[in-house]
Amino acid sequence: xxxxxxxxxxxxxxxxxxxxxxxxxxxxxxxxxxxxxxxxxxxxxxxxxxxxxxxxxxxxxxxxxxxxxxxxxxxxxxxxxxxxxxxxxxxxxxxxxxxxxxxxxxxxxxxxxxxxxxxxxxxxxxxxxxxxxxxxxxxxxxxxxxxxxxxxxxxxxxxxxxxxxxxxxxxxxxxxxxxxxx
Amino acid sequence: xxxxxxxxxxxxxxxxxxxxxxxxxxxxxxxxxxxxxxxxxxxxxxxxxxxxxxxxxxxxxxxxxxxxxxxxxxxxxxxxxxxxxxxxxxxxxxxxxxxxxxxxxxxxxxxxxxxxxxxxxxxxxxxxx
Numbered sequence: 001x002x003x004x005x006x007x008x009x010x011x012x013x014x015x016x017x018x019x020x021x022x023x024x025x026x027x028x029x030x031x032x033x034x035x036x037x038x039x040x041x042x043x044x045x046x047x048x049x050x051x052x053x054x055x056x057x058x059x060x061x062x063x064x065x066x067x068x069x070x071x072x073x074x075x076x077x078x079x080x081x082x083x084x085x086x087x088x089x090x091x092x093x094x095x096x097x098x099x100x101x102x103x104x105x106x107x108x109x110x111x112x113x114x115x116x117x118x119x120x121x122x123x124x125x126x127x128x129x130x131x132x133x134x135x136x137x138x139x140x141x142x143x144x145x146x147x148x149x150x151x152x153x154x155x156x157x158x159x160x161x162x163x164x165x166x167x168x169x170x171x172x173x174x175x176x177x178x179x180x181x182x
Numbered sequence: 183x184x185x186x187x188x189x190x191x192x193x194x195x196x197x198x199x200x201x202x203x204x205x206x207x208x209x210x211x212x213x214x215x216x217x218x219x220x221x222x223x224x225x226x227x228x229x230x231x232x233x234x235x236x237x238x239x240x241x242x243x244x245x246x247x248x249x250x251x252x253x254x255x256x257x258x259x260x261x262x263x264x265x266x267x268x269x270x271x272x273x274x275x276x277x278x279x280x281x282x283x284x285x286x287x288x289x290x291x292x293x294x295x296x297x298x299x300x301x302x303x304x305x306x307x308x309x310x311x
Contacts, residue, residue, distance in 0.1 A: 066260060070225070121235070162199050167186075173186065
């Protein structure tokens with residue numbers, strides 16, 4: 001993975017596969033200065049203890065087409081490599097919470113990447129799943145709910161490439177004024 | 183045009199195009215449209231599938247081709263990511279491997295527009311699930 005944003009997308013796709021109807025993505029640069037913490041919570045089917053232990057093992061996967069599952073192991077490795085932290089909490093039936101923090105000025109930290117592109121793609125293509133996105137920095141915070149957008153636009157589906165482009169602009173502008181780590 | 187800065191801006195601009203309904207109209211006869219699936223598991227994402235999807239999505243619209251671009255999981259061809267499955271109306275799906283944005287352009291121009299096969303097709307015996 002070349003960008004943190006792509007890791008976020010990969011993890012969120014796991015949430016979608018777990019049947020989540022709500023996914024919350026929170027990026028926090030404020031609580032721990034010098035760190036970028038990424039929190040992804042979903043209300044999908046969750047994992048039992050045994051599966052949770054295996055989830056960070058690259059040779060464990062729920063997929064059927066291949067023998068490896070690199071999503072979580074990659075995120076964990078990349079967070080720990082910067083001197084950051086990684087934590088995963090999950091319970092069958094209630095959902096999964098993932099926290100990964102990256103030390104911002106570590107030489108091993110990847111760039112955050114095209115976050116507006118990733119979030120707009122998730123927000124518009126995840127039919128039937130509400131996405132909540134929050135970005136917090138020392139200068140302030142910004143939140144976006146897909147439920148709110150759907151309500152304002154009086155539509156039941158955001159899956160439209162023109163709309164995706166505009167939502168990307170919206171995210172780009174609002175994160176931009178928060179002066180985020182790139 | 184002004185950049186979209188607030189939800190209000192988004193609301194105003196969204197009056198200029200249809201949302202929601204368009205997809206439902208599409209889904210009534212999906213077999214009449216070009217359908218494209220971009221593999222987006224860890225392997226695909228790491229190889230740049232997101233950029234390719236964004237490219238396909240915007241280029242197809244720009245070039246006036248009605249198509250449904252969706253994401254799918256790993257098709258098992260991790261070595262050839264990003265992989266893209268293209269189904270033209272009335273034809274068997276074709277999977278292309280190592281699709282960069284420039285190869286995506288070739289696929290649109292040659293395969294989607296003219297039905298002419300281009301390099302990079304994987305397994306002939308592939309069947310979609």
